Amino acid sequence: MSEQPLNIVIVGGGTAGWMTANLLAKRWQHKAVKITLVESPDIGIIGVGEGSTPTLKRFFDDMQIAESDWMPACNATYKVSIRFDGWSPESGVNSYAHPFIGQLDTFSERAFYVNCMTRRLGLDVNVKPEDFLFNGWLANYYRSPKTPANFPFRIEYGYHFDSGLLGGFLQRYAQTQGVTHKALKITGVKYHPSGDIKELHTAEGQTIQGDVFIDCSGFRSLLLQQTLKVPFQSFGNNLFNDxxxxxxxxxxxxxxxxxxxxxxxxxxxxxxxxxxxxxxxxxxxxxxxxxxxxxxxxxxxxxxxxxxxxxxxxxMNVGQVSEHWFKNCVAVGLAQGFIEPLEATALHLVQTSVEIFMDHYEKGGFSDQYRHAYNAVIRERFERVRDYIVAHYKLNTRNDSEYWRANRNNEALSESLLQLLDVWFRRGDLQQEIQRQKLDSHFGATSWHCLLAGYGAFPRLAANQPNTGDLYKEHNLETFFSGCLLNFAAQ
CATH class of the missing domain: 3.30.70 (Alpha-Beta Plaits)
Known part of the structure; x- marks a missing residue:
């Protein structure tokens, strides 16, 4: 970095903007970096209540913000699982859960995989995800995931929270970390001859200069899409909800x-x-x-x-921009893209997008040397998350409306998803295929087993059943998890 401070301007507040501000301020607190967040006082927060993945817990741990400080302020509760009701009734599965995966599950994941293979061979064994993963037990018994001091395993969990209140909390915290907040309405943008953004002009007559601009302006994508004209690539051909x-x-x-x-x-x-x-x-x-x-x-x-x-x-605009980092502008949150909220991936993608940007920016000596590499990584992340969500619709067995039949008949599937489904239905090693495709960045082998087993994506049961080979019973997992559950109190 030069002797001059690096001037970063974030456009837009809300959860995405203030999370970005906090991540930048924390990571570069000992460097010559000035962070300014500009948001219009006229634009409100959607604030419908939101859920997260366990990645958000790591964010608060990294920020050294205690749950006792932020959770009451945001009406937050713990989240250990997502339950799906009525997605695959024709398979005989009325409801299944996708629990978050923790250390305890190292004792049972392999049994889950083996039972899924056994069931794919036509044998009648337990393949309920919530029986094999401990967070499923916590959810079924309404238990908090907070572990007592003498419990030797880490439990992974996320949160439910009021997104409007969380944005306000993160704003107050960011300001204590040196982030400057300006409530101004942006009316114009001035460029360098290179095409990079030079400065923002506001209705209040102020000029805000910057070296790097982070677009957190929501679906408007004020800088990246409206100003720099970066195209938006819709996922509408395989994700219908808008x-x-x-x-x-x-x-x-x-x-x-x-x-x-x-x-x-x-x-x-x-x-x-x-x-x-x-x-x-x-x-x-x-x-x-x-x-x-x-x-x-x-x-x-x-x-x-x-x-x-x-x-x-x-x-909702479901899809992603063709370049998440263009010129000296990086889009984060809804400004970069959105995959519908089915698996609560929005803030996960915000957090990882900012963290990966910081990695690439530092690696390039605080330059755009690795901009193309960054774009490739983030595009891939969005596409693989999209595939997991698409699979929920493709595999449905509902027949009550044209909508569900159209989803099931949709052939607009990526090669990656086609290969995963092919391996599953050919009774191949799904874990090996996920490793081959390097898909563990978000939804790994256990998550895919939860989805496919949860939907009852199996052949008909064989006529002759040996009534053996059920590892859930043979490993006595019910007794094991029931004993573990005694350590956890209600939320």
């Missing part, structure tokens, strides 16, 4: 430690338990359902009187 209708209901008692995703006629409904309320939403395709119908269906699903319910409508 809309959501949301509302809040009373808090649940007892508080679940899992998100619930329930298949409806043209999409699915989420249930996110917070301490003060329950966040609900219906993610759907506007090609198959209009907003009025979506409202009515969500209210019926929740048992609500539509006339007395506050409902909001949202639109």
């Amino acid at each position: 809309s959501a209708v949301v509302c809040a209901t009373a808090p649940l008692t007892p508080l679940p430690v899992e998100t619930r995703s329930t298949a409806l006629s043209a999409g699915w409904a989420w249930q996110i338990p917070l301490t003060n309320r329950t966040g609900n939403g219906y993610v759907y395709s506007s090609a198959y359902l209009d907003p009025e119908q979506a409202e009515a269906e969500l209210c019926k699903h929740l048992g609500l009187n539509r006339e007395n319910t506050q409902i909001r409508h949202l639109k």
Whole structure:
């Protein structure tokens, strides 16, 4: 770095903007870096309640922010699993869970894989993911994932939280770390002769100069897409959902430690338990359902009187930009792309995008030397997460609407996903195929087994059953996990 401070300007606040500010400030606290976040005072936060993967726990650990400080401020609860209801009824599976994977599961993952292979051979053995993974037990018994001091294994977990409150909390924390906040409306952009962004002009008459600009302006993508004209690549040919209708209901008692995703006629409904309320939403395709119908269906699903319910409508751009880092601008969050919220990957992609950017920027001596390598990595991350979400729709066995049949008949699948499904249905080694494709960056072998087994993606049972070979029984996993569960209290 030169003797002049590196001037980083973040455009847009919210959870993505302030998470970015905190990550940059923490990593480069001992370097000559100045961080300014500019957000319009006119633009509000969606704040519908959100869930995370365990990556967010690492973020707070890295920031040295205690759960006792941020969770009460954001009405947050623990999350150990995602439950899917009604996605594959014709297979005989009405509900399954995708628990987060922790250290305890090293004792049972192999048995889960073997049982899945045994079931693919037509034998009747237990393949319920929540039986083989300890977080499934925590979720079923409403137990907190916080481990007692004498418990020797680490439990992985995420959170449910009010995204509006979390953005505010992260803003206050970032300002204590030296981040400058400016509530200004950007009205213009000036360029260097190279095409890099030089400065921002605001309605209040201020000029904000920067060396690096981080676009966290949401779906508007003010800098990367609107100003620098980087194209957006839609995933609409294999992810149909583009809309959501949301509302809040009373808090649940007892508080679940899992998100619930329930298949409806043209999409699915989420249930996110917070301490003060329950966040609900219906993610759907506007090609198959209009907003009025979506409202009515969500209210019926929740048992609500539509006339007395506050409902909001949202639109989603599902896809990613062709280049996440272009010129001296990096897009983060909704400005870079979005994969629908089915597996709560949004903040995971924010966090990893910023961390990987910092790695590449440092490696290049605080230059754009590794910009193309960065873009390749992030594009790949988005595409592989997309594939995992697409598989939820492709494998569905619902026949109650054209929407579900169209998803099942959709042939717009990536080569990576086609190879995974081919290995599974040919009774090959799925773990080996995932390693071959180097897919462990987000959804690894256990997650894929959860999805495929959870959907009941198996052949018919063989006529003759030996009634042996069920490792769940032979390894006595029920006794093992039941004993472990005694160490955990209710949330």
